[in-house]
Amino acid sequence: MELICPAGNYQSLVKAVDNGADAVYIGLKNETNARHFAGLNFSEKQISKAIDYAHQQNCKVYCAINTYPRESYWSRWTDSVDQAMALGIDTLIVADIGVMDYIRSRSSEFSIHLSVQASATNLQSLNFYHRNFGIKRAVLPRVLSLKQVAKLAKTAPVEIEVFGFGSLCIMAEGRCYLSSYMTGESPNTKGVCSPAAFVDWQDKSEILESRLNGLLIDRFAEGEHAGYPTLCKGRFEVNGKIEHALEEPTSLNTMDILPDLHQAGVAAIKIEGRQRSPAYVAKVTKAWRSAIDQAIKTGTPAAPQAIAELANLAEGKQTTIGAYERSWQ
Amino acid sequence: MMTDKLNMKISVASVPYFWGKESYFEFYKKIAQSPADIVYLGETVCSKRRSMSFRDWLEIARQLTGAGKQVVLSTLTLLEAESELGYLSKIACQKDYLVEANDMAAVEVANQNNNPFVAGCAINIYNNQSLQRLITLGLTRWQVPVELGRDDLVPMVDYAKKHQVEVEYQVFGRMPLAYSARCFTARHHRLAKDNCQFKCLQDEQGILIKTQEGQSFAQINGIQTQSAKVSNLIDRCQSLADSGVDIVRVVPVSAADTLEVIQQLGAILQAPDDPCFEPERLENQYEFCNGYWLQIEGMQFVS
Secondary structure: OEEEEEEOHHHHHHHHHHOOOOOEEEEEEOOOOOOOOOOEEHHHHHHHHHHHHHHHHHOOEEEEOOOOOHHHHHHHHHHHHHHHHOOOOOOEEEOOHHHHHHHHOOOOOOOEEEEEHHHOOOOOOOOHHHHHHHEEEEOOOOOHHHHHHHHHHHHHOOEEEEEEEEOOOOOOOOOOOHHHHHHHHOOHHOOOOOHHHHHHEEEEEEEEEEEEEHHHHHHHHEOOOOOOOOOOOOOEEOOOOOEEOOOOOOOEOOOHHHHHHOOOOOOOEEEOOOOOOHHHHHHHHHHHHHHHHHHHHHOOOOOHHHHHHHHHOOOOOHHHHHHHHHOOO | OOOOOOEEEEEEEEOOOOOHHHHHHHHHHHOOOOOOOOEEEEEOOOOOOOOOOOOHHHHHHHHHHHHHOOHHHHHHHHOOOOHHHHHHHHHHOOOEEEEEEEOOOOOHHHHHOOOOOEEOOOOOOHHHHHHHHHOOEEEEEEEEEOOOOOOHHHHHHHHHHHHHEEEEEEEEEEEEEEEOOHHHHHHOOOOOHHOOOHHHHHOOEEEEEOOOOOOOEEEEEEEEEEEEEEEHHHHHHHHHHHHOEEEEEEEOOOOHHHHHHHHHHHHHHOOOOOOOOOOOHHHOOOEEOOOOOOOOOOOOOOO
């Protein structure tokens, strides 16, 4: 079982490699990837340097080109594919079938991983991508139960990768347009969700308000942990009740069920967080390296203390195993 | 000078909400008499909603076909369980009606059985290369993804026309914005999804979520999240036709209002200059938006 770690910049990549990642995933400095944030991602020169460093230590480098090009901007995506392939990237992580088709027009062999943004949640969908584009692996959306993941890992024609830790997207990724409904920019078109440029914090003495493009996402009392206003994690009014109508501001942590995922034949665990710091990447990579080694060797989960320490690093300081457990759904 | 009538068909999307069997039969009896040309039938949101059997849907399909409508059988959007794939195969393998694929699984099954299909708006076709690939697999109609607008359409319409692919765009109804493993309706009622007690049957058109300041945000409908505002491009049909849209799509809200909208839409397509769209009554009940078509935030309304 491989450990796949995020890197938003060269320093993070070095930390991930040094702390035992089997592969690191990165993106280019444009909207072709789903973490198109200011100050993040890699230039051409940085990618070369990153590949050199990682390959010296037997670590692979994957590049996410996993947003959906609209026709007017098509060449930006194909240029990015050309660039990544020329630089010697090991695998492209892709969601759009047009982009996959383009890659296949260039090479029948080049390794393609189906991005979580393609939202493949069942066997027939995986068959589709395998038969048409020869994908090698698929990253599953965070909507399936452990039982469903295990079944897919057994029956799918491709390797299965799942998310282990980090921000929890509760929707089927690639099919959520809430962000563009509110701001005009979405993960699919611009590689952003609830983009920072639309966020406004208003300090009203006892109350702190977070807004997205003018709409109130949440209100925090003094001393309350105020999380980033991701629109699905705010408090809203439903039939007169104020509640986290869609989801609490929690993060995903599946370290508890890691031996089960290994047993099920899951090929790789992905850590979310290209937007996080090099120090964070170092700590999380180290903890997961050791947890995976233990799960493989002894079939047991990491010590509760190690799991609790991880929770402290998580956004909102709260974690859940999410949809892997039916009761969450 | 009178403008010619607009040469676009009207389609009625599958009812996104959970209604009782009688309500569906009643609704489609009236749809059969309406100016709608194309009717999509079936459950697209949650496989636990079973007021209607496959045979019931086929019964309605026969009635509508008899009334001259083109019937398309819809499929689930988020497929997880094997039983769901089983039901999907039943729809995607039959040869009597066209299939609306809302997940690549449906594309796969239809293609393996040499069946043509409509790509529903949850299939992400954002560029010509994607369109071309699906055409080779049997795509005959393209529902434009909800977040794409006029300018996104322009460079794709010629390609679609050249390959006899019809272009369908939503002109009325709440927009499907997200799907989750979690049932938000059950969550609101403090119930687990596995014991949801079919609470969504209580709300004819979902549950409104507002900000703490009372502004509308979203509409929860089981595992689906819709826009709180209702898209409304009825007064922009000319612009849609000019952009190459072939089919204008109405997503049902309440049964009565949906039927009224279809009547008005039919009249407008016949005589675009007649100011026969009288939205006052509907305006009191729904907040409208048209931002996506205009390439801005979907929730905006520009008059």
